[in-house]
Amino acid sequence: MSEIQQAAPIIRGLPRPLIGETAGRRLEAVLIPILALIAGLGLFGVFIALVGKSPEDFYYLVYRGGFGTWFSLQNTMTRTAPLLLTALCVALPAQLGLVVIGGEGAFVLGGLAAAAVGTWLAGAPAAVGIIAMALAGMALGGLWIGIVGALRHYRGVNETISSLLMAYIAIALMQHFVEGPLRDPASLNKPSTTPLPTAFRVGDMPGMDVHWGFAIGVLACLVAGFVLSRTTFGFAARIAGGNARAAAVQGLPVGRLILAFTAAAGAAAGLAGMIDVAAVQGSANASLIAGYGYTGILIAFLARQNPIAIIPMALLIGGIEAAGGLVQRRMDLPDATVLVLQGILFVAILVSETLSGRLLPALGPTRGGAK
Amino acid sequence: MSADLGLWAVPLAVLGGMLRVSTPFLFVSLGECVTEKSGRINLGLEGTLVFGAMAGYGGSLITGSPWLGVLVAGLAGVLFGLMHGLLCSLPRVNDIAVGIAMMLLGTGVAFFFGKPLIQPAAPMLPAIPFGAWSSLPQLRSALEVSPLFLIGIVVAALLAFMFKRTRLGLVIRMVGDSADAARAMGYSILPVRIGATAFGGFMAGVAGAYLSLYYPGSWNEHISSGQGLIAVALVIFARWNPFACFGAALLFGGAGALGPALQSVGVTEGYYLFYAAPYVLTLVILFFTSSRNRALEGAPRELSITK
Numbered sequence: 007m008s009e010i011q012q013a014a015p016i017i018r019g020l021p022r023p024l025i026g027e028t029a030g031r032r033l034e035a036v037l038i039p040i041l042a043l044i045a046g047l048g049l050f051g052v053f054i055a056l057v058g059k060s061p062e063d064f065y066y067l068v069y070r071g072g073f074g075t076w077f078s079l080q081n082t083m084t085r086t087a088p089l090l091l092t093a094l095c096v097a098l099p100a101q102l103g104l105v106v107i108g109g110e111g112a113f114v115l116g117g118l119a120a121a122a123v124g125t126w127l128a129g130a131p132a133a134v135g136i137i138a139m140a141l142a143g144m145a146l147g148g149l150w151i152g153i154v155g156a157l158r159h160y161r162g163v164n165e166t167i168s169s170l171l172m173a174y175i176a177i178a179l180m181q182h183f184v185e186g187p188l189r190d191p192a193s194l195n196k197p198s199t200t201p202l203p204t205a206f207r208v209g210d211m212p213g214m215d216v217h218w219g220f221a222i223g224v225l226a227c228l229v230a231g232f233v234l235s236r237t238t239f240g241f242a243a244r245i246a247g248g249n250a251r252a253a254a255v256q257g258l259p260v261g262r263l264i265l266a267f268t269a270a271a272g273a274a275a276g277l278a279g280m281i282d283v284a285a286v287q288g289s290a291n292a293s294l295i296a297g298y299g300y301t302g303i304l305i306a307f308l309a310r311q312n313p314i315a316i317i318p319m320a321l322l323i324g325g326i327e328a329a330g331g332l333v334q335r336r337m338d339l340p341d342a343t344v345l346v347l348q349g350i351l352f353v354a355i356l357v358s359e360t361l362s363g364r365l366l367p368a369l370g371p372t373r374g375g376a377k
Numbered sequence: 378m379s380a381d382l383g384l385w386a387v388p389l390a391v392l393g394g395m396l397r398v399s400t401p402f403l404f405v406s407l408g409e410c411v412t413e414k415s416g417r418i419n420l421g422l423e424g425t426l427v428f429g430a431m432a433g434y435g436g437s438l439i440t441g442s443p444w445l446g447v448l449v450a451g452l453a454g455v456l457f458g459l460m461h462g463l464l465c466s467l468p469r470v471n472d473i474a475v476g477i478a479m480m481l482l483g484t485g486v487a488f489f490f491g492k493p494l495i496q497p498a499a500p501m502l503p504a505i506p507f508g509a510w511s512s513l514p515q516l517r518s519a520l521e522v523s524p525l526f527l528i529g530i531v532v533a534a535l536l537a538f539m540f541k542r543t544r545l546g547l548v549i550r551m552v553g554d555s556a557d558a559a560r561a562m563g564y565s566i567l568p569v570r571i572g573a574t575a576f577g578g579f580m581a582g583v584a585g586a587y588l589s590l591y592y593p594g595s596w597n598e599h600i601s602s603g604q605g606l607i608a609v610a611l612v613i614f615a616r617w618n619p620f621a622c623f624g625a626a627l628l629f630g631g632a633g634a635l636g637p638a639l640q641s642v643g644v645t646e647g648y649y650l651f652y653a654a655p656y657v658l659t660l661v662i663l664f665f666t667s668s669r670n671r672a673l674e675g676a677p678r679e680l681s682i683t684k
Contacts, residue, residue, distance in 0.1 A: 105473055105474065105477070107477055157660075157663075157664065157667075159669075160669060161664055161667045161668070161669055162667045162668050162669045163660075163663045163664060163667045164613075164663070164667075166420065166473055166477075167420075167606065167609065167610045167613075167659075167663065168660060168663060170603070170606055171603075171606075171607075171610070171656045171659050171660050171663075172656075172660070174602070174603050174653065174656040175653045175656045175657060175660070178649045178650065178652050178653035178656070179649070179650075179653070181649045182647060182648075182649040182650050185649070186646075186647070186649075300481065303477060304478075304481065307474065307478075340488065340489050340492040341488075342485050342486075342487075342488030342489040342492070343489060344485075345481065345484065345485030345488060345489070346482070346485040346486055346489050347485075348481055348485065349478060349479070349481040349482025349483075349484075349485045349486070350482065352477075352478035352481055352482065353464065353475065353478045353479065353482060356464070356470060356471065356474050356475050356478055357464055357467060357470055357475075359469050359470055359471070360467040360468055360469050360470050362469060363469075
């Protein structure tokens with residue numbers, strides 16, 4: 007194997023952010039995911055037809071339940087709030103070529119830390135309590151995924167496997183604390199931490215039934231997009247993601263970039279956990295383990311790891327999930343239907359990657375077409 | 378009627394648990410060992426395992442024969458393996474990412490079709506009572522061994538022989554070590570990798586059938602808690618050696634059995650922490666066996682995960 011191949015990106019074939027590319031590549035970057043989404047939805051329609059249900063009804067109900075009315079749209083935005091942040095947990099390390107899939111762990115620990123700090127600070131002013139809870143959630147989440155980055159950088163431990171193992175450990179830790187040391191003795195049927203003081207609950211945005219978490223998630227995606235595309239820090243990360251060895255030769259601090267990006271990724275997921283506790287659950291309990299971290303992986307890949315593109319993709323997937331209940335009731339389909347749809351979309355978007363550089367060859371030179 | 382063994386009950390329960398819990402680890406890791414030797418990694422085996430558990434349970438229920446259930450699960454696994462193998466043969470498609478997607482897809486499809494299977498009871502796989510000579514009920518139950526466990530040991534030996542002594546084993550190793558060399562020798566890379574991934578899928582499907590038809594012996598949506606994924610990490614720890622996979626599977630089986638064993642003698646404090654033992658163990662082992670600067674010793678050089 008030649009030296010040039012040795013210095014290839016850590017993960018070959020991972021969708022790369024497309025900044026400074028030709029017009030043809032930029033157009034492809036939008037066209038290919040859209041084609042993949044259409045193909046995925048079509049394939050799923052075939053699946054629904056094969057099990058003897060009507061695909062038209064399914065898609066109509068998804069539209070009605072997820073996007074069609076102001077009520078369902080608000081429902082979708084509420085669902086989307088944590089997904090924006092857990093998708094960032096995947097997209098940020100992906101800039102460096104790392105595939106981190108353990109956002110679920112940072113999410114549940116962020117929620118646990120927030121609940122513990124909130125209980126501890128009961129009686130403090132609302133702003134102090136809420137900010138402290140957010141910081142606690144981000145700190146523990148950031149530490150958790152930061153460990154994954156450190157293991158990768160200092161020991162070469164594969165981050166995909168270690169992050170998922172860390173997620174299982176995090177869930178076990180959360181359950182240990184919720185059913186043990188931090189359990190509210192009054193929570194009999196469903197072990198939970200002590201309910202948060204009302205002052206520390208995150209409320210709805212003015213004029214709508216959607217909590218502030220949605221705005222925070224959108225803001226986080228915009229900030230991440232800005233940092234990646236408009237700052238030297240983001241530029242350094244993109245260089246390192248393209249070719250870690252070349253970046254190190256150029257004197258870029260690859261190790262510090264890995265630690266910073268994994269910690270920021272974990273902080274995003276931890277913040278999502280804090281928001282779920284402060285705006286939805288009111289305490290930390292097993293309801294935190296709802297798979298937001300795993301859905302975030304799908305969204306990040308659908309968005310081709312672009313933080314701005316996460317916003318529409320999270321709304322799409324959040325809407326499909328929000329419509330899940332309606333589809334289940336009306337069509338008598340199992341709740342796993344949404345999982346099947348997500349799996350098919352996921353496979354479709356990854357396979358569509360094979361078209362890149364080949365869909366619009368006439369529009370300009372492409373980069374790295376060969377495997 | 379159980380004799381009072383005091384704390385001796387714990388190692389005995391761990392031994393029994395080890396023999397029971399290790400089998401799915403063994404099957405998944407042997408299959409993944411072949412896949413990785415050919416230069417691909419399939420993280421989707423977790424999804425295949427869950428689907429195999431569902432398909433095996435359903436197969437046993439419909440045909441009335443648990444062994445036909447195992448076969449159904451294995452064939453379902455082959456389909457998932459072929460899908461992964463074929464999709465990853467397209468240019469620019471990443472095997473790790475497709476694995477993650479198939480983890481989600483396999484689990485989703487299994488839950489979708491598995492809903493009606495939660496209630497009915499399917500015929501279970503038999504056990505071989507190696508402890509029948511003993512009068513201790515705990516020992517008798519610890520030494521009840523599934524035939525699949527023994528088959529797993531035989532498969533490990535056959536695979537070790539195949540890699541060392543046969544042309545097929547050599548071709549798989551060559552494809553995994555240097556695609557260029559294999560091409561120069563006139564072998565096509567893709568059929569070997571697709572076949573190796575299909576074999577990995579078969580083994581993971583069988584492992585799933587073991588879960589639903591032997592131990593724990595029921596089908597539900599919590600049937601697997603990451604065994605498929607741990608087994609993938611375990612192959613790295615076992616250095617792509619089938620016999621080492623067997624040892625590693627026993628070790629992980631023991632770690633997985635620790636929590637329930639302690640619970641059975643009344644230690645309930647920190648139950649969830651013991652439950653996390655296999656994950657912590659995997660992480661610690663990965664920490665000590667990985668290296669910052671060089672590829673892992675014995676790793677197939679085409680494998681993306683160790684580069």
